[in-house]
Amino acid sequence: MFEPQLAPVASESGADAYQNAILPKVSRTFALTIPQLPPPLRRAVTNAYLLCRAADTIEDEPVFSAEEKRHYEIAFIDAVTGRIDPQCFAAELAPLLSQKTSEAERDLLSHLPLVLQVTQDLKPEQREAIVNCLKVMSHGMHDFQRNVGLQGLDTLRDMDCYCYCVAGVVGEMLTELLIDFDPALASQRETLMRLAVSFGQGLQMTNILKDQWEDYSRGVCWLPRDVFARHGARLGELQAGQQDANYASALTELIGVAHAHLRRALEYTLIIPAKHAGFRRFCLWSIGLAVLTLRKLQKNLDFSAGDQVKISRRAVAYTVAFTRLSGKNNTGLRWLFAAAARKLPLTPLSAEWSASAHAHLIWPKSAIPYFAETA
CATH class of the missing domain: 1.10.600.10 (Farnesyl Diphosphate Synthase)
Structure with missing residues (x-):
C-alpha cells in the first residue's frame, strides 16, 4: 500500500493558490485571521492549519473504525514527512470519505499533495514545528476519540x-x-x-x-x-x-x-x-x-x-x-x-x-513512541 510513484507536479504558485482558495471553505474564522499575518508567516500558518484540518477530518470520519483511523493517521504523518508518496495516499483515502464529511474537507484530502508541496518548500524549522504538532494532535485525538461517548x-x-x-x-x-x-x-x-x-x-x-x-x-x-x-x-x-x-x-x-x-x-x-x-x-x-x-x-x-x-x-x-x-x-x-x-x-x-497539569508536560512524550512504531 502507498507504493511510491511519480506524481503530477504543480507549480508552487498553483499550490499556494490552492491553499488560499480552500482556506475560507474549511474555516471562516481562520480565513479572517490568518491573512493578517505577514506573508512569510501567513504561508506557513495557512499550511499548518490545513494539515491540522486534514488530520481532524480523518479522525472525525464516521465510517472509519478505530483501527482504520489509526492506520490512516499514521499514514498521513508518513505522507507529510515524505516516507510515503502523498499522491498514492490521497488517491486511496479521499474516495473512502463519506458524505457526512463536508465537500470542502473531502476536496482538501484529495488535494493533499498540493498542500504538501508548500510544506516541503517551507524552512526546515517551520516544517519541524508543524510535524511535531501533527504527531501530538493525531495521537491525542485518536486516544480520546476511542473512548469518548455521551x-x-x-x-x-x-x-x-x-x-x-x-x-x-x-x-x-x-x-x-x-x-x-x-x-x-x-x-x-x-x-x-x-x-x-x-x-x-x-x-x-x-x-x-x-x-x-x-x-x-x-x-x-x-x-x-x-x-x-x-x-x-x-x-x-x-x-x-x-x-x-x-x-x-x-x-x-x-x-x-x-x-x-x-x-x-x-x-x-x-x-x-x-x-x-x-x-x-x-x-x-x-x-x-x-x-x-x-x-x-x-x-x-x-x-x-x-x-x-x-x-x-x-x-x-x-x-x-x-x-x-x-x-x-x-x-x-x-x-x-x-x-x-x-x-x-x-x-x-x-x-x-497552573503548577503541573499543563497537558503539554504529558502528551508530547507519549506521542513520539506511538509514531515510532512505524519507523
Whole structure:
C-alpha cells in the first residue's frame, strides 16, 4: 500500500493558490485571521492549519473504525514527512470519505499533495514545528476519540489534556513559527509557550461549549463529568432544550474557566511587540470572537443548538474595528477586553493546572513512541 510513484507536479504558485482558495471553505474564522499575518508567516500558518484540518477530518470520519483511523493517521504523518508518496495516499483515502464529511474537507484530502508541496518548500524549522504538532494532535485525538461517548470525559483535567491535543499544541506550534520569524522573541519562549497552551484551551473550550449539542447528536460529549456531577447534573441524561438549573450552574463554571484561559491569551498577545501588528490582530480577533461567544452562552444557558449562540456579522465587524484602533496600545487592549468580558463569570484556574497539569508536560512524550512504531 502507498507504493511510491511519480506524481503530477504543480507549480508552487498553483499550490499556494490552492491553499488560499480552500482556506475560507474549511474555516471562516481562520480565513479572517490568518491573512493578517505577514506573508512569510501567513504561508506557513495557512499550511499548518490545513494539515491540522486534514488530520481532524480523518479522525472525525464516521465510517472509519478505530483501527482504520489509526492506520490512516499514521499514514498521513508518513505522507507529510515524505516516507510515503502523498499522491498514492490521497488517491486511496479521499474516495473512502463519506458524505457526512463536508465537500470542502473531502476536496482538501484529495488535494493533499498540493498542500504538501508548500510544506516541503517551507524552512526546515517551520516544517519541524508543524510535524511535531501533527504527531501530538493525531495521537491525542485518536486516544480520546476511542473512548469518548455521551457520558463525557471523566474530569476537568481530562478536558485540559484533550484541549491541549487539539488546540494547545497548535498554540505552541504558532509560537515556534513566530520565534522563527522574529528570533528576538526567543528570550520570551518559556513564558510564551506556557501562555500559548491557555490560548489554545480558551478557544477550544469556547468551541466545545458552543457545539456541545451538535456533538451530543453524534454520540460525543467533550464536557467533564466531574464538574457536572458536583453541580448535581448527569451528562449522560442531558437533552437539548431540557436542561435544568444544575446544568446551568455547571456550564457557568466552565464558561468561567474558558474566560480565565482567554485572559491568559490576552497576556500572550501583549508580549508580542506592537511592531508585529498583523500577528497581534491574528490573536486579538480570535480572542475577541471567543469572548463574545462566551457572552452569548452565558445569556442563553438553556440553548439547544450552536446557531443560537453564534455571534453576528456586526459583532465580528465591531471586534475587527475596535482591535484595529487599539492594536498597539496595551492599556487600551486591556480595557477593551475587560469591557467585553465584564459580565462573564471567572473561574480561577486550579493550582494543579497552573503548577503541573499543563497537558503539554504529558502528551508530547507519549506521542513520539506511538509514531515510532512505524519507523
